[in-house]
Amino acid sequence: xxxxxxxxxAKEKTxxxxxxxxxxxxxxxxxxxxxxxxxxxxxxxxxxxxxxxNAQVFLRRIPPKIITDEEKASVEEGMRKYSDVEYFKIDxxxxxxxxxxxxxxxxxxxxxFQDRPMSQDEKARIMKALHQGIHYTPxxxxxxxxxxxxxxxxxxxxxxxxxxxxxxxGRSGKxxxxxxxxxxxxxxxxxxxxxx
Numbered sequence: 001x002x003x004x005x006x007x008x009x010a011k012e013k014t015x016x017x018x019x020x021x022x023x024x025x026x027x028x029x030x031x032x033x034x035x036x037x038x039x040x041x042x043x044x045x046x047x048x049x050x051x052x053x054n055a056q057v058f059l060r061r062i063p064p065k066i067i068t069d070e071e072k073a074s075v076e077e078g079m080r081k082y083s084d085v086e087y088f089k090i091d092x093x094x095x096x097x098x099x100x101x102x103x104x105x106x107x108x109x110x111x112x113f114q115d116r117p118m119s120q121d122e123k124a125r126i127m128k129a130l131h132q133g134i135h136y137t138p139x140x141x142x143x144x145x146x147x148x149x150x151x152x153x154x155x156x157x158x159x160x161x162x163x164x165x166x167x168x169x170g171r172s173g174k175x176x177x178x179x180x181x182x183x184x185x186x187x188x189x190x191x192x193x194x195x196x
Contacts, residue, residue: 002041003041004016004017004035004039004040004041005017005039005040005041005042005043007031007049007051007057009051009055009056009057010051010055010132011055011132012132013033013055014033014035015031015032015033015057016031016032016033016034016035016037016039017029017030017031017039017040017043017059018030018031018032018034018037018038018039018040019038019039019040020038027044029044029047029059030058030059031049031057031058031059043059044059046061046062047059047060047061047062048060048061048062052091053089053091053100053136054135054136063094066094066095066144066147067092067095067096067097067144071097071150071175072090072092072097074175074176074179075090075097075099075142075175075179075182076090078176078179078180078182079099079179079182082179082180082181082182083182085101086106087101087102087106087134087136088100088101088102088136089136091138095143095144096141096142096143096144097141097142097152098138098140098141099138099139099140099141099182100136100137100138100139101136101137101139102134102135102136103134103135103136103137104133104134104135106130106131106134109130110127110130113126113127137157138157139156139157140154140155140156140157140182141154141155141156141166142154142155142175142178142179143155145172146172150174150175151172151173151174152172152173152174152175152178153168153172154168154169154170154172154178154181155167155168155169156169
C-alpha cells in the first residue's frame with residue numbers, strides 16, 4: 001500500500017499532501033491537516049515542500065537558486081553573533097534574504113508565567129505553546145544587486161507615516177560586512193514598529 005506524503009511543520013502539526021484535478025483536467029495539489037481524502041503518495045517532479053516562517057506549508061515549483069546556501073547561513077550566523085534578537089527566522093525569496101522577527105514581545109509574555117506556582121511540566125507546556133504561537137513579520141532584507149560580484153543592498157521595512165514599504169539603508173556591499181551592521185539596524189526596525 002502506498003504511503004501518503006506527510007510533513008511535520010515547526011509547530012509540530014502534521015500536514016498531508018492532497019491531490020485533485022482542475023476544471024481543465026490538470027493535477028492540483030495542496031497540503032491540509034485532514035488525513036482523509038485523495039492523498040498523494042509522491043511529490044510531483046519539479047516541485048518541493050516549502051514551509052514559510054509562520055509554519056504554513058505549501059507545495060511549490062522548485063525556484064531558481066539565486067541565493068547560495070552559504071549566503072543564507074551567513075545571515076543566520078550573523079544574527080546570532082551580532083544581534084540580541086532571539087526570535088527570528090530567515091527565508092529566501094528570489095534574489096533576497098529576508099529576516100523575519102517575532103511580532104510579540106516574547107520576553108514580556110514569558111515573564112507573566114515565570115513566577116506563577118506551577119509544576120515543571122505545566123511550565124514547559126505553557127512555554128511550548130507560547131513558542132508555537134509566535135507570528136513573524138519581515139523586517140529586513142538583503143537583496144542581491146550584482147550576481148557576478150555577489151554584492152547586496154540592505155533594506156528594512158518602514159512603518160512610519162504613509163510609507164509602509166521597504167526602504168534602502170546605506171550602500172550596497174559584500175554580505176559579511178552588511179551582516180556585521182545588522183544589530184543597530186534591527187534596533188531601528190524595532191523602534192519603528194507599531195505596537196502589537
